[in-house]
Amino acid sequence: DTVLALRDPLGIKPLCIGEIDSGFMVASESVAIDTLNGKLIRDVKPGELIVIRNGEMKSYQLARSTRPAHCIFEYIYFARPDSIMDGRLIYDVRVNIGSNLAREHPACADTVTPIPDSGITLAVGYHQRSGISYRECLMKNRYIGRTFIMPDQNMRETAVRLKMNTIRPNIEGHKLILVDDSIVRGTTSRRIVNMVRKAGAKEVHVRIGSPPILAPCYLGIDMASRDELIAAHKTVAGVEAVIEADSLGYVSHEGLVDAVGIPKENLCMGCLTGLYPVQIPGEKCLAEQTRLSEYLDSDS
Ligand code: SF4
Incomplete structure (x- = not known):
């Protein structure tokens, strides 16, 4: 009788909440809400847990990161x-x-x-x-x-x-x-x-x-x-x-x-830069926010 929806702590993957009739729905993309004639309410925040029960929605911030790392390829292609x-x-x-x-x-x-x-x-x-x-x-x-x-x-x-x-x-x-x-x-x-x-x-x-x-x-x-x-x-x-x-x-x-309009420090660009927002064995981690800025500055 309960829906639990949790977005990853860095917000790498998208997740949003909508309302439909007298209830709520969650989906990776707002088009799923549109298609079912619902109305987009907002994005789920990175690390946020949404609990839907008996027609009510509650929000709990389970994890907090210093910065999000939204996948830039969602904007390009996915x-x-x-x-x-x-x-x-x-x-x-x-x-x-x-x-x-x-x-x-x-x-x-x-x-x-x-x-x-x-x-x-x-x-x-x-x-x-x-x-x-x-x-x-x-x-x-x-x-x-x-x-x-x-x-x-x-x-x-x-x-x-x-x-x-x-x-x-x-x-x-x-x-x-x-x-x-x-x-x-x-x-x-x-x-x-x-x-x-x-x-x-x-x-x-x-x-x-x-x-x-x-x-x-x-x-x-x-x-x-x-x-x-x-x-x-x-x-x-x-x-x-x-x-x-x-x-x-x-x-x-x-x-x-x-073009995306999100500060570069808040994006994952791992496949484009080789610097990832989380530790991956054998790869470089974007441990400090400034490292991506440095990389992008040197790109020009
Ligand atoms: S590595 Fe590339 S495809 Fe994977 S989450 Fe990061 S930006 Fe997206």
Whole structure:
């Protein structure tokens, strides 16, 4: 007869409370509350326990940390664009990231296009800032399931081609700016760059809404091992060569933090900096708030 909802002490993962009819609900993202016709009340605080019983809600602060460490990738990719997190609409944050990306990495091109779906909102921001026309050039097949369950490599590659198709007339003869959220291994990016070249693109400039992913996530995201992460072993020029793009630009740490609008000391950026907010054997820990600031200052 009781619901207990506890957010982790650093607020790495999101959690929010809503009201519905005469009761309450908790969800990782506010879209779950919206979908059920409820109303978002607020985020659960890091280390806060919510107890819901007999139509009443009580709050207990079980743990206090000196600073939160919200996962920055929720803003870049994980959360849905229609979610509200820490008072920010994820859609707006992603438009800001795309806008900062355009400011930091302009390109001489005639079309801005997203890699669907995660690149869409970032590409809108890039388009708004640069004034370069936005046009969809890749279409996702909604009826194809996950590719990794295919038994061999050949079938997996066929499944990837079935998953995404080019809109040839939008590509032929164009200089494209291809926008995506991140590059993990580089294999998907290279395949897509080649796909649009085959469809007649004159130039392909890849722009990424996160800084290079240098290290794994140990905090709940099954990302990839360090060996598999292309940016852990190659410079930006090296990644550009592997994915066969005419140019490659990642948003900077400062550009990203500015777009999110949360002080950098209150974010986890472990996979982007190699400094984690908790002790992880063999990795560097962000023991003092200032260390991330120092890292980001040296980044510029
Ligand atoms: S390491 Fe990266 S993905 Fe993992 S919680 Fe931190 S920011 Fe998020």
